[in-house]
Amino acid sequence: MLTKQQAKERIEQLKKEIDKIRYAYHVLDKPIVSDAVKDSLQHELQELEQRFPDLITPDSPTQRVGGKPLDEFQKVQHAVPMLSLTDAFSEEEIFDWQERNSKLLEDFTQKVTQDGYYAELKMDGLAVSLVYEDGLFVQGSTRGNGLVGEDVTQNLKTIEAIPLRITPSLELIQKAGVKGAVKIPRRIEVRGEVFMTMKVFEGVNQEQEKAGLPKFANPRNAAAGSIRQLDPNVTARRKLSFYAYDLVTELGQKTHQQAHEIMKLLGFPVNPHNQHCANLTEVVRYHQKWASERRNLPYWTDGIVVVVNNLDLIRRLGVVGKAPRGMIAFKFPPEEATTVVEDIIVQVGRTGALTPVAVLRPVLVAGSTISRATLHNEDEIRRKDVRIGDTVVVHKAGDVIPEVASVLKEMRTGKEKIFQMPTRCPVCGGVVIRPAGEAIARCVNKKCFAQNFRRYLHFVSRPAFDMVGLGPKILKKFIDEGLVKDPADLFNLTEGDIAPLERFAEKSASNIVKAIQSRKHISLARFLYALGIQNVGEETAYDLADHFGSLEKIKNASLEEIEAVYDIGPVVARSIYDFFRDKNNLQFIERLLKAGIKIEEPPKKQAQPLSGLTFVFTGELASLTRDEAKNLVRGLGGDVSESVSKKTSYLVVGANPGSKYDKAHTLGVRLLNEADFLKLVGKRS
DNA sequence: ATCCCTCGAGTTCA
DNA sequence: CTCGAGGGAT
Numbered sequence: 001m002l003t004k005q006q007a008k009e010r011i012e013q014l015k016k017e018i019d020k021i022r023y024a025y026h027v028l029d030k031p032i033v034s035d036a037v038k039d040s041l042q043h044e045l046q047e048l049e050q051r052f053p054d055l056i057t058p059d060s061p062t063q064r065v066g067g068k069p070l071d072e073f074q075k076v077q078h079a080v081p082m083l084s085l086t087d088a089f090s091e092e093e094i095f096d097w098q099e100r101n102s103k104l105l106e107d108f109t110q111k112v113t114q115d116g117y118y119a120e121l122k123m124d125g126l127a128v129s130l131v132y133e134d135g136l137f138v139q140g141s142t143r144g145n146g147l148v149g150e151d152v153t154q155n156l157k158t159i160e161a162i163p164l165r166i167t168p169s170l171e172l173i174q175k176a177g178v179k180g181a182v183k184i185p186r187r188i189e190v191r192g193e194v195f196m197t198m199k200v201f202e203g204v205n206q207e208q209e210k211a212g213l214p215k216f217a218n219p220r221n222a223a224a225g226s227i228r229q230l231d232p233n234v235t236a237r238r239k240l241s242f243y244a245y246d247l248v249t250e251l252g253q254k255t256h257q258q259a260h261e262i263m264k265l266l267g268f269p270v271n272p273h274n275q276h277c278a279n280l281t282e283v284v285r286y287h288q289k290w291a292s293e294r295r296n297l298p299y300w301t302d303g304i305v306v307v308v309n310n311l312d313l314i315r316r317l318g319v320v321g322k323a324p325r326g327m328i329a330f331k332f333p334p335e336e337a338t339t340v341v342e343d344i345i346v347q348v349g350r351t352g353a354l355t356p357v358a359v360l361r362p363v364l365v366a367g368s369t370i371s372r373a374t375l376h377n378e379d380e381i382r383r384k385d386v387r388i389g390d391t392v393v394v395h396k397a398g399d400v401i402p403e404v405a406s407v408l409k410e411m412r413t414g415k416e417k418i419f420q421m422p423t424r425c426p427v428c429g430g431v432v433i434r435p436a437g438e439a440i441a442r443c444v445n446k447k448c449f450a451q452n453f454r455r456y457l458h459f460v461s462r463p464a465f466d467m468v469g470l471g472p473k474i475l476k477k478f479i480d481e482g483l484v485k486d487p488a489d490l491f492n493l494t495e496g497d498i499a500p501l502e503r504f505a506e507k508s509a510s511n512i513v514k515a516i517q518s519r520k521h522i523s524l525a526r527f528l529y530a531l532g533i534q535n536v537g538e539e540t541a542y543d544l545a546d547h548f549g550s551l552e553k554i555k556n557a558s559l560e561e562i563e564a565v566y567d568i569g570p571v572v573a574r575s576i577y578d579f580f581r582d583k584n585n586l587q588f589i590e591r592l593l594k595a596g597i598k599i600e601e602p603p604k605k606q607a608q609p610l611s612g613l614t615f616v617f618t619g620e621l622a623s624l625t626r627d628e629a630k631n632l633v634r635g636l637g638g639d640v641s642e643s644v645s646k647k648t649s650y651l652v653v654g655a656n657p658g659s660k661y662d663k664a665h666t667l668g669v670r671l672l673n674e675a676d677f678l679k680l681v682g683k684r685s
Numbered sequence: 686a687t688c689c690c691t692c693g694a695g696t697t698c699a
Numbered sequence: 700c701t702c703g704a705g706g707g708a709t
Contacts (some may be wrong), residue, residue, distance in 0.1 A: 181687080355695060367699095374696045376702055401697055440694095441701055453693095535705080537693045567691085569706045585709045645690055 007052050007234045018061045019163070019267070026242075026269040027116060032219060046047045051267035052529045059136055064157045069231035073150035076141040076394050079189065080248050083146060083331040084322050085305065091284050094306065097278055097328050101308070104325070112279075119286045120274040122329055123243055124300040125195025132188045137164045142227065146322055155227050158236035159194065161243075161592040163267040164459050173653045176261035182252035190268060192244035196223040197298045219300050241281060242298070244268035246443040255309045273511075276309065283330070291332045303331035336395040338408065339363040344375065344388055344419045346426050348450035348459050351534055352442040354432060356381060356419060358404055366396050373402040377439045378421050385409070385415035423434040453479070455532050459487040462627075463538050464530035465519045469512055477501060483524070487530075487590060490516050491595035506565075507510070521598045524551060534575040542634070543567055544576070545602050551589075611637035618661055619654030621674050632681050644669060650675045 002010070018041055021655050024032045049056050056063070077270040088094050102108045129149070131139040140156035156162055168184050179221045196204070201219040204226075208215050216222035226238040257276050259596055263268050273290070277283045294301050307327040308314050310664040314326030316565040356375040363370060373394060386392065386404055388587070391411040394517060421441050423432055430445025443451065456475050460467040480486045483497055493516065498509040524529075528551075528596050529541035536544070545563045548554045553578075554562075563573040579585055617626055617634050617640070624632075629652070630640045644663045651664040652672045664671060672680065 146707045171693070199695090349695060351694070353694070359697080368697085370697070372697070374701080376695080380702075403701080535693065539692060569708070571705060572692095641691065643691070 002048075002051075004052060004055075007048050007239055008055055009567050011045060011048050011052075011055055014041055014058075017041060018045065019165070020164070022061075023267050024159055027264060029265060029269075029272060035104075056643060061164070062158065063164070065233060065236040066451060067154035067157070067232040068419075069233075070154070071230070073152060073228075074141065076142070076144075076149050076647075077152045078129060078144075078147060080133075080148060081322075082129060082143040082149070082191065083324050084321065085327060086320075086323045087303075087332045088328050089333075094280060094283065094328070094330055100316060101179075101325060105313065108135055108313060108317075112308065114314075115255050116278045117280070118274065118307045118309045119277050119283050119291060120245060120307070121294075122299075122303045122305045123193040123195045123271070124218075124220045124302050125193045125417070126220070126227060127191060128152070128188045128194050128227070128242075129248075130162065130192070132157065132190070134186055135166050135168065135290070137162070137301045143158050150228075152184070152227050152230040155229060155235040156194070158232055159240045159242050161241055161269045166266045166268075168251070168266060172265050173262055176253075176265055177258050178252040178254070178262070178584055180252065184251065187249070188251075190244050190245040190263060191248060192242055192268070192366060194223055194227055194238055194240050194242050195219065196226070196238065198300070199298060200241075204238055204466050204472055219372070230605050236586045243271045245305070246271070253311060255311060256307045256314070257309055257380050259311070287330050287332075294332065301332070304328050306330055324388060324663050333396065333578060335363065335366045336393055336405065337363045337365045338393055338459060339384060341388055341390045341392055341404075344381070344386070348425060348427050348443055348448065348454070350451060350532060352425075352444060352451050354421065354425070354441045356421070358386065360392075360482055362403075363394065365402065366395060370396075370402040372405050375404065377441050378419075378434075378441065381419055383621060386419050387412075389413075389416040395478055401618050408535035415507075427512075454677045456487055458532050459530050466523065466525055466526075467515050469508075486591070487587060488591035488595050491520065491592075491597070520596050522602060523600050524549075524602055527551070528554070531579070532590070533579045535572045536576060540568065550601050551599055555586075555589075613649040613652040614639040614641050614647055615650050615652060615668075616641050616648050616660060616664075617652045617654065621652070621654040623674065623678070629677075636681060650677075650680075 010160075018038065021031075021033055021341060038678060045060070046062050049060065051061055054076060057348050068595050086097075088097060098112075099601045127143045129141050129143070130137060131141075137157065138153070139151060140153045140162075141151050141613050143149050157164065165300055166188070168188060170182060170184065170290070172305050173182055186249075193674070196219040198219060201216070201222050204222055205215045216225060217341055219345075223240055226235050226240055229235045233412060244263045244352070245260075247253060247263050253259040260270050260274060275286055277286055281303075282307050290304060304329060306329075314324060317325035319325065329471075335435070340361045342361055344356050345359055347355045347357055349355060356378065358373045358375050360371050360373060375384075375386060385406060386407055391408045392409065393405045394402055395405050413608075421432070424430065425432055425443035425445060425448055427450035428443065428445050428448040430443045430448055432441050434441035445451075446513040453472075455475070456479070456510055457472060459465055460470045460475070478490075478493075483493060484490055495513050498504055523545070525538075525545040528536065528544055529538055543565055544554055544562075548557065557577075559573055559577045562568060564571060565573075568576075614636055617629060621629055633640050641648065644660045644665050644667065646669070648664065648667075648669045650672045650673070651660060651669050653661060654674060663669075
């Protein structure tokens, strides 16, 4: 049986060890033991404390949870006001800020040249203040209005990243670079940001949903909501994180960077990406770096904080309004913005599909101005309940494609109009039909100009005839001038036809003719794709060419024969079969052949070293284009797909990979870099 | 009948 | 990238 004295010693030992583990994990970011080991130590501590309740101290890790729910939060007066920051959105504003400061203080430029700036990632959470007395965490509070906040000590104690006890000493402070003797005060105050990682945020929202509670809009709200919980047990479950960013108490620090050093040595986690910058050029570089890399961080940041490193300067620069002059928030270009749906228009595709598109009041999102966003189809509009006149949140899906993320319904005035799919084609006035059970409404007029025009674009597009330099504008001109009646006429164009047109130099006329003529030789797969048969895309065209080997055979194939092709079912077989029974289509093919198109039939199959393997590409390859790589794989009998799944054999990763990389990572798909890929195909060919 | 993977088709901006 | 839907596997 353990004596009380033995228990006391063991408890001290356990507390020390658990805090060491906490420090390694949260401050050094280098875990030394597994979670299970930590849990086990914590469990032992808890048992001992249960047996000897009078040995429980307020800095024991078991005291992080277990507080009683409060009725309300007490108000806390901040000894030093918690200020806010001025925002800057451009490089220019940052330089203006420096300019203003240098005019304010004579020695500003000299001191900044000496000590530089300190740049930090601006965490998207909520600011809190932590007060320690005689090393013990005694009070934590929110910012509130800057002067008076709320006492959330119990809740902050549940955050493991926050130390419950600190042991400041002269030795420690000197280790951080402070020179000379410093009297260490009893009371020490540190400020920082409480935030929630994306992963925790998603988990919390899943639970909210399960419990039938409203979801949090973003990690910031979730963190704020969790801190303002009256029941600390709820906060404990939310797994909040914390980074310290300011040492309020005077411990001899001369620069902001030194303050960070001291806080870290005291046991507070500070963001490891914070960085000293010699000048604003370096600050701007830091900003640019994180503007693009912030996506790879496990938490949200909306900018950086730039701090004049010399603390004396900050003090003397003073405060304007509620913001100190010595620091500024340099925001990242927003990834999300709100704007107004000015109209919903309808576009007509190659197959007659009517696609509603939101016309937006132009707004800057993630570096580019967006003015339109697809709404996909009628059902999608209903689901999101987007109306003309609505204020909406837009963002970019996969960094490129603008998307209406949600509607701010609170902002409705009642004047918003509900979108109705037109019953007549907006381009040709033809009949619009939406077959039962299908999501897409189509203009059924085969002669519709919009459809016809899209067919041209498809014909000249890269995976089809790949006629470079033949964009929509030039094509439209050719059609308007009556130079071409269908895409086959393109091959009969001469310089003499084009040159007289307005704004056509001789040179560009001859370039276009050359580009067209150089495409007369084409593979069977590309040719089939270019025809624009419904439900036949790149992949199916390739399958068809491979299976039948010649245009003649495909033309004459029966429905059953087509359906026998792997990956082709009744629906696709029907549209292929019907296509080759249509008189106009057959004439079109005849005209193409008469114009001198030479179809190259697929080579007889040779060795198939990659058969059964599926490749997916992401990012840019250095030594060959995506198309060349695809052909290489197919030539060796491998399959190429556009999306990663567990059936993917290899993901070939080039420069600047996209989201496929993450997916492959979670699915455990094997990755190849370019060199490995080349080795693989090279060795086996 | 149902699930999962692919494919097709449409889309934005610099 | 997104959605819808075709096709094969279960």
